[in-house]
Amino acid sequence: MATWLIITLSIVGAIAVGVLGYLLYRKADKTSDDLQRRINKLENMFAAAGSTWMSELLEDIVVGDASAITTKMRDIFEADNTTEFFVEKVARPCAAFVRKYDADRKKAVK
Numbered sequence: 001m002a003t004w005l006i007i008t009l010s011i012v013g014a015i016a017v018g019v020l021g022y023l024l025y026r027k028a029d030k031t032s033d034d035l036q037r038r039i040n041k042l043e044n045m046f047a048a049a050g051s052t053w054m055s056e057l058l059e060d061i062v063v064g065d066a067s068a069i070t071t072k073m074r075d076i077f078e079a080d081n082t083t084e085f086f087v088e089k090v091a092r093p094c095a096a097f098v099r100k101y102d103a104d105r106k107k108a109v110k
Helices: 002-049 052-063 066-077 082-109
Strands: none
Touching (some): 002 052, 066 082
């Protein structure tokens, strides 16, 4: 009698562990999808602002291209002046976008 009870409890436990594992996998997969969507949205915003370097980096992060990500990071770290590199590749295109956006907004208000 006790043997059947142990076998039954083992089967129920295995099923419970399987269901729990599946639910945790689905939760992690959904979280990963949500994160990819948010990074993709940020990528599109940088592309619209004219910062192609940053949008390409974010695109590589979304698709998981480790080689391209490493190359982009190497570009920053091996630059003679990292601040100048960042200003040229990210800040200046974004600043130009903001200036244009502000000018267009002022025109729309008038």
